[in-house]
Amino acid sequence: GAVVSQHPSRVICKSGTSVKIECRSLDFQATTMFWYRQFPKQSLMLMATSNEGSKATYEQGVEKDKFLINHASLTLSTLTVTSAHPEDSSFYICSASKQTNTEAFFGQGTRLTVV
Amino acid sequence: GQNIDQPTEMTATEGAIVQINCTYQTSGFNGLFWYQQHAGEAPTFLSYNVLDGLEEKGRFSSFLSRSKGYSYLLLKELQMKDSASYLCAVRDLWSNDYKLSFGAGTTVTVRA
Numbered sequence: 001g002a003v004v005s006q007h008p009s010r011v012i013c014k015s016g017t018s019v020k021i022e023c024r025s026l027d028f029q030a031t032t033m034f035w036y037r038q039f040p041k042q043s044l045m046l047m048a049t050s051n052e053g054s055k056a057t058y059e060q061g062v063e064k065d066k067f068l069i070n071h072a073s074l075t076l077s078t079l080t081v082t083s084a085h086p087e088d089s090s091f092y093i094c095s096a097s098k099q100t101n102t103e104a105f106f107g108q109g110t111r112l113t114v115v
Numbered sequence: 116g117q118n119i120d121q122p123t124e125m126t127a128t129e130g131a132i133v134q135i136n137c138t139y140q141t142s143g144f145n146g147l148f149w150y151q152q153h154a155g156e157a158p159t160f161l162s163y164n165v166l167d168g169l170e171e172k173g174r175f176s177s178f179l180s181r182s183k184g185y186s187y188l189l190l191k192e193l194q195m196k197d198s199a200s201y202l203c204a205v206r207d208l209w210s211n212d213y214k215l216s217f218g219a220g221t222t223v224t225v226r227a
């Protein structure tokens with residue numbers, strides 16, 4: 001299977017600061033990547049779809065100014081949580097597909113804790 | 116949007132068989148996936164169904180009936196390491212993005 005690398009795996013930050021999470025497809029090009037968040041014992045909630053070279057498409061209820069997504073190349077998408085607050089603490093996971101109609105490969109996830 | 120329903124929890128004995136059901140309602144159906152997720156880790160791909168019928172892959176099998184909006188994941192010869200959450204996910208074709216929507220997950224506990 002393909003490899004998707006997500007970094008960092010864990011991060012603790014102070015309230016009001018910003019945190020950047022990287023998602024890389026290591027052995028394939030991904031024109032589309034997806035960002036999810038997951039609260040304990042709940043399912044993955046799609047936050048946004050990241051398309052290389054264009055603006056991300058956000059799901060309803062997700063603040064685009066708070067969760068900045070940049071998909072600068074075919075192998076890298078970044079999610080920046082701006083002015084983080086404790087309620088942003090969650091497990092963030094990215095996924096990428098080799099093509100639009102194939103299975104999605106997930107990154108390792110990032111555990112964000114805002115204190 | 117989609118309604119994806121699966122049981123919250125299931126418990127089974129090592130060596131036994133467990134069947135996890137998933138029902139969904141969607142328009143523009145473009146495939147159903149099953150993922151396994153251990154606590155604190157990202158999901159890993161188990162199976163994919165887009166046509167009706169049974170797909171077998173080792174100890175795991177997945178079934179799909181599109182007319183009934185129904186799928187199940189069958190785990191045979193359960194092992195302790197199979198204790199995890201199992202996520203049913205439906206892919207829709209909306210615009211040009213093949214989005215995956217996930218069910219809430221079924222936590223399977225395997226007991227000795």
